[in-house]
Amino acid sequence: MxxxxxxxxxxxxxxxxxxxxxxxxxxxxxxxVTVPTRYESSGVLVLTSPAAGGRYSEKTKPEDVVKVNPLLQFDGSLTTTAQILTQVLGDPKTAEELAGKGSTATYTANTGPVGGPLLFISTEADSAESAEGLVGKVLEKTVNELAAQQKALNAPEQTFITAQILVKPTTASAKIxxxxxxxxxxxxxxxxxxxxxxxxxxxxxxxxxxxKNDETGDEPESEVDSPAPPPVPSHAPAARPQPNGNGQAARPPQGVPNAHQKTVIIPAPKPPKPAWPTKDD
Incomplete structure (x- = not known):
């Protein structure tokens, strides 16, 4: 249809x-009304290498170590470290530890379009406080996990990669x-x-x-909408009756408007007298 x-x-x-x-x-x-409103918050970490680089010797005096700017040492190793941290944070056990067992709060950790050394954290929760608090937990977990991974590899503490918080947990906003x-x-x-x-x-x-119509034998009534006939204006002039062959006015047919009005009979006029004589004269 x-x-x-x-x-x-x-x-x-x-x-x-x-x-x-x-x-x-x-x-x-x-x-x-019943669907809960979700709130989201975010934070950003950056990984930096030590000023002395990745090598350390106890025989070298601190004043003899070549000083460098850590922000000028964003090499592939920092990107790899950031990707390792995202894998650790993506572990279901870690997520349950941070968000809580049976919690509806969730978080994501990724390196963004650049691929590192930045680490982007975003969370969703049923309340603004839960969303902001979860961002803080994830950032703290990332810093601690980075230090634990380097200690597990027996790396010198002077060569540790550090994680700095660039963006603290943002004010949670509602997602509708x-x-x-x-x-x-x-x-x-x-x-x-x-x-x-x-x-x-x-x-x-x-x-x-x-x-029902088949049982009663009635004609089926159609419910299809049909246009109504136009109303007859009340000020329309009455139709004049036309005389028939006998000189009498024809009666209006049944159902014609103004049929209830009185019919006036008009006699036929007499023929004029001829000018010449006839047999009757």
Whole structure:
């Protein structure tokens, strides 16, 4: 059925469609209220190498060590270290340790489009405090894990890579995109159910009407909308009766407007007298 056919069915069964649409609005509002609002926060870490580089000798005096700028030593080793940390933070056991067992809060850790040495942390939780607190836990866990990994490799402490917090946990902001998607999906499904139920009710009622007409022998009545005849203006002049062959005014047919008015009989005029004499004279 085309669009206008659907509109005609909905208009014919409005007493079914209108309550269903109102129920759809109520259910959509209920979904929007009951779905919890999620909050998100984020933070950023940067890895830097030691000023003396990756080598250390106890025979070398501290004043003889060549001093360098750590921010000028962003090589591939820092990128590799950042990727190792993302794998550690992505472990389910680590996530359960930080977020809590059975918690709905989640976090992600990645190196972003650059690939390192930056480490981006983002979290989602049901409250702003939980989202911000989880970012702080992940940042602290990253710093401690970096130190533990280097100690496990027996690296000299003077050569440790350090992690510095560039961006502290940001103020958590509400995410309503998820709620809007839930409401949109629920609205579409409920509207489709409304149309389907209206068509089903229309089909059942038409079948019952046809069965009743078959039992009583009546002609089936069509419920298809037909244009109403134009109303007759009250100020329209009354139609003058036309005389028939007998000189009498013809009566208006049944159902003609102004048929209730009184009919006036007009006698036929007499023929004029001829100028020449006839046999009767």
């Amino acid at each position: 085309d669009f206008w056919g659907t509109v005609r069915v909905l208009r014919r069964r409005w007493y079914i469609a209108v309550p269903a649409v109102l129920l759809t609005g109520v259910l959509a509002l209920y979904v929007y 995109g998820g709620k809007v998607r839930y409401v949109g999906a629920a609205t579409v499904v409920l509207l489709l159910l409304t149309i389907a139920s209206t068509f089903a009710a229309d089909s059942i009622m038409n079948r019952m009407r046809r069965r």
